[in-house]
Amino acid sequence: MLVAPSSNRVYADAAPRLAAAEIETVLAAFGSTPDVAPIDLAGVDYLTISASGDEVVPALSNLSATFALFEREGELLRPIPLQRRQFYPSDLVTIQKYQGKTNEQWTRLLLNVTAAATKRPSKWLDGGLDVMDPMCGRGTTLNIALLAGYSVTGVDVDRKDYDTYAAFLKTWVQAHRLKHTMDRGASTTGGRARGREFTLEVAPTKDAFKTGDTQTVRYLSTDTTDLGGLVRAASIDVIVTDTPYGVQHGSHGDRLSRRPLELLDRAMPAWIRTLRTGGTVGLSYNRHVAPAENLALMLEQHGLIVVTDWRDSPFRHRVDASIDRDLIVARKES
Template sequence: MVATSWALLVRPSANRVYSAAAPHLTESETAVLNACVLGHRLSDLTTETLGGVDYLTFTSEGELTEREIAHLSTLSGAFALFRRSGTSLEPVELDGLQHLDEDLLTIQKYVGKTNELFTRLLLNVTVWASGVGGDLVAGASRERPIRVLDPLCGRGSTLHQALVYGCDADGLDVDAKSFDAHEAFLKTWLRRKRLKHEAEVIPVRREGERIGRRLEVKVGADKEAWKAGDVRRLGFVHADTTRAAEFFRPASFDALVADAPYGVQHGARAEGRLDRSPLALLEAALPGWVPLLRPGAALGISWNTHVAERAQAVRLLEEAGLEPLDDGPWRGFLHRVDQAIERDIVVARRPA
C-alpha cells in the first residue's frame, strides 16, 4: 500500500504564549489520538515549518478514512488539513464535531478563564484514554451520550465544550459567584440561540439539610431533535468538590476532567477553605472522585508544576487505584502559561 503524506496547519491562538506552545502541544495531542484511537495508523509525526508557518506533518498507509479524518478534526490544534504531493498541498475538508455552536465557549470573557483550545485539548486526551474514546465522533449512532464530569468547573468552560461535542456534562464548584454567573450566561445564551430547552435551579437536600444548589439544563440541537427526545443535559452543582460522591451515582462517568487552580492568583479550595496546594486538593478529593468513574473511564487533570511536581500527582493517582499514563506522548504537555505558571497534564485510567 502506498504511503500518503499529510500536513495539518496548526490553529493560531490570540494568546501569544499559548500560540508559541501550540505546535508541540498539537504534536503530543495527535500522538495520543494515534495511540488510543487510530491504532497507530499515523507515522513520522513531526512539526515542520512550511512557508514560514508551522504544520504538523505525518504519513499514513493509504488514504485516511472519513472516520479517521473526523477524529483528526477534533484536535484542538487542527486548523486545516492538506494532502501533500511534492511541494503541493491539496486541501482536505475537516469534519468538525459540533452538536451546538462553538460560541458557547468563546463568548464568556473573565479573569482567569482557561484558553479554550487548552480546555478542548484536556477534554480530548482524557476521553481518548477512556474505554469510549473511539466513540467520540459517533454522534447519534452511540447507544448513549458520553458523560463527562468536571469537579472544579469554575464558570463551565469544560462543560460547554462537552455539550458542543454532544456529550452530557456535570460539574461542581464551591464558588457561589461562579455558579450564579454561569447560570445567567447559559440561560441567556440558550434564549438568544432560540434553542428548545429546560433550565432550572433546584436546592439539594439530605436528611432535611440543604447541602447545595443544582442547575439542571436539557437542550436539543434543533426543534426536531427536541421533539424526538434527542437532548443533551448539563448539571452544575454549587458545592465543595470533596463532597462529589454525595451528588452523583457511583460508576456513572466516562471521563473526569479537572483544571486545578494554579495556586498563584487562584488557590485550591478543600473543605471550604483556601489551600494553596493543588496536591492537597487532589488528595482530599480523589476518594470522592474515583468511585464516580465507570470501569475503563479516565481522569485527566492539569495543574501548575511550580507548586506541585508531576511525580507527586502521579503517586496520588496510583494510591487512589488508578493507572497513570506517564510515558511517550503523555509527557509532552508541559508548557508555559506565564512567568509564575508552567502547566502540565496527567491522565490515568480506572481499571476495567
C-alpha cells in the same frame, strides 16, 4: 494540518509542539503510530502527519489545534473536509472573558487526551461520553463538552461562579433561540441541604429536542469532596479539571490553594466513585505547586493507573513565571 491561531501569545508559541503531542497521543489510542513533523510551505507553517486507519481523519478533525486538513498532491494541497463534532455556535466557548480563564485550546486538548485514554476511545468520536468537571468554575470545560455534543456535569463550591455561569448559559440559549428547559433549585439528600444546582436540557434543533436527541448540562454548587447521593456511582466516562495553580485570581484565593495535592487527595475518592470502569481522570496542573512525581503517586495510591508520561511529558509548557503547566491522565481499571 494547519494549526489554529491562538489569541494567547504564550500558548501560540507552544501550540505546534502541543498539537504534535496531541496527535501522537490520540491516534495511538486508535492503534496508529503517526509520523508528525513541522514543515514550511510557501512561508506558512504546517504539521505533516503520516498515519493510517479509519479513525485518523475524524480524530484529527476534532483535535484542539486543528484549523484545516490537507492532502499533499505533488506541489498542491487538497482540502480534506473536516468531520468535526460541533453541534452549537462556537461563541459558546469564546464569548466569556474573565480574569483567570484557562485557554480554551488547552482545555479542549485536555478533554481529548483524557477521552482517548479510556478503554473505549471510540465514544469520544461517536458522542457517547458522559463528562464531569469537579472544579468547573465558570464552565469552560462544560461549554467545550456541550459544543461537542456530550452530556456534562460540573461541580464547584463557589456560589458566585455558579450564579454567573447559570445566567450566562440561560442568556446564551435564549439569544440563539435554542429549544431548551432549565431547572434551578436546592440540592438535598435525605433531607440534608447540599447546595444549589441547575440542569439545562438543550438540543441544536427543534426536531432534535422533540425526539429526545438532547444534551444535558448539570451544575452542582456543592463540596466536590462529598458527591455521594448527588452524582450517581459509575455514571461518568471522563473526569477533567483544572487543578488549583496556586495563583490568586480576583477573590478566589481560598479556592485556589497553594496546596492542591491536599484537596485532590480528599476529593479523589468521591470522584473515582462516579467513574465507570475503564474511565479516566485528566488533570491540568502547575508543576511549581504540585510536583509531578507526587501527583502521580497520589493517583496510584487511590487505585488509578497513570497512562501518560509524567517524567518527560510532551505537554509541559510555560504559561508565565509562576505557572509551569502540564497534564496527567490516569485510568480506573476495576
